[in-house]
Amino acid sequence: MGEAAQQKKGSECEKEKEGDLFGNMELLCCEVDPMRRALPDPNLLYDDRVLHNLLTIEERYLPQCSYFKCVQKDIQPFMRRMVATWMLEVCEEQKCEEEVFPLAMNYLDRFLAVVPTRKCHLQLLGAVCMFLASKLKETIPLTAEKLCIYTDNSIKPQELLEWELVVLGKLKWNLAAVTPHDFIEHILRKVPLPKDKLLLIRKHAQTFIALCATDFNFAMYPPSMIATGSVGAAICGLQLDDGDSLTDLLAKITNTDVDCLKACQEQIEAVLVNSLQQVRQQQQQSNPSKTVDELDQASTPTDVRDINL
Incomplete structure (x- = not known):
């Protein structure tokens, strides 16, 4: 067998090995569960100091006021309920961690307690709050594009990203809120x-x-x-x-x-x-x-x- 033929045969063998390797990797990736959940840490769970600290700091993350009485003029309680129900449905359909929805609502309430907001921006605010909460709690966070689809594309990804900075600023980047x-x-x-x-x-x-x-x-x-x-x-x-x-x-x-x-x-x-x-x-x-x-x-x-x- 000539040198050129040997090189060609060797090249084909390498490709076969590479194909087998990537094929096995593909099968392995399919077998791995991307939604793995962390187990409770007994060192934290069985230490009463953790519970004591949670009880000590929990009120720091409550809204500053009952904002429908003193801050919001354009938004009514029934509107908040509708947006909250929509947010819950999105979180459930996307199989988000249980903490994501209450945390997102905490962000929404704290923002509305300090910033007068037009009702046409309420769903955008809800989407941003889910975006932030999923980043904090999810292994694979919700994407801006996916959240925009859930609004029937009434908002654009760039708009959501711009509002993300606004919400972060108003919350003073204090996102690790205590939730139930x-x-x-x-x-x-x-x-x-x-x-x-x-x-x-x-x-x-x-x-x-x-x-x-x-x-x-x-x-x-x-x-x-x-x-x-x-x-x-x-x-x-x-x-x-x-x-x-x-x-x-x-x-x-x-x-x-x-x-x-x-x-x-x-x-x-x-x-x-x-x-x-x-x-x-x-x-x-x-x-x-x-x-x-x-x-x-x-x-x-x-x-x-x-x-x-």
Whole structure:
């Protein structure tokens, strides 16, 4: 075999090896789960100083005022609820971490508490807040382009990036806000219930926290109270409580007044009932021929364009 033929054969072998290598790498990439979740750190979870520090600093991240009374003239509470519902739907569809939506709402409330904002900019503000929260909490953050698509391209990526700097400035780049999710694991580890029950409680409590974030009445509540009330509402809803003993324990864990905790829990449960009734009414109007069971399984899209006029 000539030298040229040997070189050609060697080159073909190298290409085959390279092809096998990239083929194996492609298979490996497909097998790796890109949405890996970090496990709780026991050194942080079982150190009561962490919970104490969270309770100490949580009020720093509350809105400065009830902004519908003293700051906002163009935006109404129902508009905030519509944008919040849209943001929740985006986070759920994108399978974001549970912390992303409440954190984004924290940014939105803190911004609206200091900056008078036109209603036509409210959805843009919501998109920016999700953009920032996902950067802080997600392994793979939401992109500006994807968020613009969710607004039916009513905003452009460049506009979102410009507003990102505005929001960061008004929040003084203080993005590591304390949210109710920060307290959930600290509370649950001290609740004397089986592990399988605690998993159910966590799931229900996360739903309650998201529900509270959509309702402005909870915007000024300390995150620890919302977290404790959500856990209490979950325990009550799952019929795992045994009188007032668990309520007293929950109040003690987060240094919350028992009566305030009960009032918060009742308010959370009332918001849930009201929310379910509104969803059923909307679905009944759009699908009058469907039964109640069918309506419960249906989804209700949110049209934020109604407030962008």
